Amino acid sequence: MPKAYVFTRFGGPETEALVEVARPVPGPGHVLVAVRAAGINPVDWKLRTGHAGPGGGEQVFPAVLGREVSGVVEEIGEGVEGFAVGDEVFGNTVAGGYAEYALLPAEVTAHKPAALSFTRAATLSVAAATAYDGIRQLDLPAGATLLVAGAGGGVGAAAVQIARAFGLSVVGVASEGKKDFVEALGAVHVPSGPGWIARVRAAAPEGVDGVYDLVGGEVLAEAAGLLTDRTRLITAGASAEEVERLGGARVIRARTAAVLEEVARLVVNGDLDPHITRTFPLEQAGAALRTVEEGHARGKVVIEVAR
Secondary structure: EEEEEEEEOOOHHHEEEEEEOOOOOOOOOOOEEEEEEEEEEEHHHHHHHOOOOOOOOOOOEEOEEEEEEEEEEOOOOOOOOOOOOOOOEEEEOOOOEEEOOEEEHHHEEEEEEOOOOOOHHHHHHHHHHHHHHHHHOOOOOOOOOEEOOOOHHHHHHHHHHHHHOOOEEEEEEEEEHHHHHHHHHHOEEOOOOOOOOHHHHHHHOOOEEEEEOOOOOOHHHHOOOOOHHHHHHEEEEHHEEEEEOOEEEEEOOOOOOOHHHHHHHHHHHOOOOOOOOEEEEEHHHHHHHHHHHHHHHOOOEEEEEEO
């Protein structure tokens, strides 16, 4: 039987295990993929704790971890068009991706360009796609200045690069320890912490035209004060209620294959680097998740599934 890395109840790392599971069967609108790589995101461990919730309905255990994968189509569900067995694809998962096989919804699955490795493709469906959706939502003209609060994280790093590819100037707020990283992405680095607003004003004396927040709380509220047009304030780090009180909005996720294709194109063209810092085999999925959960990862961490 194929293997998968699961959590058996809500809680900490002690709930995780590598187990044998039945091979998934694709239902209508789904494709079954033999996984080659799976990206790791903070939402994975947050779901395990129960804080992020199962997305409606009651969680069924054991639950496979992971939201994004790349791999090869093994089987196609009823009503699926545009995919064939043997196609190399990447996308969001239906119910977990740290596994030898995963189900993907066809509408959020894209064909992998030949020039894009499975490992890099597995990093794009969550953080990079969220970044892309937010930049498109802001719709700032070329030459405008964007502030990214939380520029050193996965979504923030992608947002900086995508904004630069769209011709924007970027001010990136992140910890002092991420200065070199943020500057390498193409942003002007502003250290986070007390007094950061004054430092932003000094770095961008003509002001900022938009804010992409990935932190929430006081940072979001303070950032709102930098804008005269609050419709240019978006967040993926706070609730809709929190940002709407300030006149802004949550990032609206498109969740389409077209967005994944655009993000992949940016990677192939050299405009977006996922910054993969570590890879682990499926047998070490727990260690891979700890790297992200404990905050030790600066870039993306990926599980590679041997075939």
